[in-house]
Amino acid sequence: MSNQPSLEELRVCLLDIANSPIAKRTHAAFLLRTEGSNEAATIIADALRVREDSSLMRHELAYILGQMQHDSVCPLLETILDDENDDVIVRHECAEALGAIGKEGSIDILQRYCSHEAPEIYETCQIAIDLINWKKSSQNVQKEHAHGGSRGEYLSVDPAPPVAVTAATKEATVEELQAKLMDAKASLFNRYRAMFALRNLNSDASAMALVTGFQDSSALFRHEIAYVLGQMQRSVTAEALSTVLRNLDEHAMVRHEAAEALGAIGGQVAVEVLTEFTHDKEQVVQESCHVALNIIDYWSAPTAEASE
Ligand SMILES: [Fe+2]
Ligand SMILES: [Fe+2]
Known part of the structure; x- marks a missing residue:
């Protein structure tokens, strides 16, 4: 694309729930993912905090944060996973993102939700823990690089x-x-x-x-x-x-x-x-x-x- 929108333009589009169509906002979110900086991740995180947004949009944002792999968003992902009033699909995606980022510090909260009543949540947490433990073995990471x-x-x-x-x-x-x-x-x-x-x-x-x-x-x-x-x-x-x-x-x-x-x-x-x-x-x-x-x-x- 010749005229790539600025981070500020992408932020405005992403946060404008009332006027930007969801397809355009999804596109903005994926452009931020491609940009990949910590600043771009912060914009996505700010949008994920907006509870009035749809669960489709918010679970996509959580997914993207997992893909971008910036540790700075882990506290937000943990807060949402920990919120019984939030949407189950969004919470599942936050748990999966914590696994993708792969911090050992996330294991505690993931462990707690391994016995949650919603299978979408407890199954995801179990997989995320298995992934973090798998990555912990340097042998596995070496094999992956190979x-x-x-x-x-x-x-x-x-x-x-x-x-x-x-x-x-x-x-x-x-x-x-x-x-x-x-x-x-x-x-x-x-x-x-x-x-x-x-x-x-x-x-x-x-x-x-x-x-x-x-x-x-x-x-x-x-x-x-x-x-x-x-x-x-x-x-x-x-x-x-x-x-x-x-x-x-x-x-x-x-x-x-x-x-x-x-x-x-x-x-x-x-x-x-x-x-x-x-x-x-x-x-x-x-x-x-x-x-x-x-x-x-x-x-x-x-x-x-x-x-x-
Ligand atoms: Fe999805
Ligand atoms: Fe999912």
Whole structure:
């Protein structure tokens, strides 16, 4: 982009809940993430404090803070995780962000919420603790660097590092990872490790192996499956994601993630189903559909600015 907005312009846009459309504010938040400075993280943190904002926007902001990895925002993330009156999806994302930042000092609060009543919260806290402990072993971090670092081609800090692949052929690798992914007796952290390894294989076969994860009993697990399918952007998964979005009995967090994944994949199937749910009774779902449709527009009309 030739005329990149200043930090101040991005702050004004992000905090102007009344007048800036959510798609434009989401775009501003991602520009701040790319900018990456501590000052940019402070702007995101200020926006995350605004409780009147939607849970879609605030959970996205918490996610971005985890990705930016500035320790300075940990106290805010802890305060929100600790607030029983705040939104469960936002609190889940704060716990995940604490794991992504990876300070050992966060383990205490994460431990406390490992026995919380909401599975979205206690499962996330358990995974975050496993990640921090995993990173604590310098051997693990060395191995990670040997494999090109945790960000890989997807440029995301994942809640679990991809498991190393041992099978000899591509088909056997997918099978082996799928078995680990769906092993209900394994920890979610280890199942996530298989999930991110399947994502990194980035084939139609590995994407369809991930789709089987929608059968799992954990909503957190299913929402992560939808998230990685969005990262992979394989049109072969559009039907399965549409089925998730259409399922009104599914958790709103999973349907939201399916909507965003469809926005990343694009195409006719995605546009149709997203349009169908722009008035869903769950605010987080309807807003996700608007944002996703906007992203599809944005990419199919490269000269247009991302706004509603
Ligand atoms: Fe999430
Ligand atoms: Fe999300």
